[in-house]
Amino acid sequence: AFMGQALRGEDITVFGDGSQTRSFCYVDDQVEGIYRLLLSDYSDPVNIGNPNEITIGDFAEEIIALTGTDQKVVYQDLPQDDPLKRRPDISLAKKVLDWEPKVGREEGMRITFEYFKSLSQEELNKRDHKDFTKHIRR
Structure with a gap:
């Protein structure tokens, strides 16, 4: 969402004060972990993700720096x-x-940025990229 907002020239919307944290796992890694679990004999839940976390505020700033845009970060109320x-x-x-x-x-x-840069303006404006991962396989 942040990357699309930046490339469309929109301000980056952060819900809350930006101090909440998230971790981001690249899709290839996520699929590999799920695949290994599928092939294993282990039947209980296993966390598959990336433990490196970042604040949402810092992440928004990283997106702005990566995209080379000059949007502002706009803060809105954190959903309950x-x-x-x-x-x-x-x-x-x-x-x-x-x-x-x-x-x-x-x-x-x-x-991911390289993928978004390859989109036409029409595609970028759709704001719905559920299937974008099929385009960024290495």
Whole structure:
């Protein structure tokens, strides 16, 4: 959403004060972890994700820097029940699946940005890129 907003020339919308954290896992890593779980004999839940977290405010600033745009970050009320912290504990995935993410946030963002830059203005304005991951496979 942030990347699309930046490339459309819109201000970046952050809900809350930006201090809440999230972690981002590149789709190739996510699929690999799920695939390993599928092929394993392990039947209990396993966290598959990237434990490196960043504040949403800092992430918005990273998007602005990456895209080279000059949008502002606009803060809006945090939706009720929105978690303040999201950071998966992947110790079980490491132990049981011998899995951990390989693609760092910066590299994943760069690959994703290259995809978004390749879109026509019409596609970029659709704001609905549910299937964009099929286009950014390495």
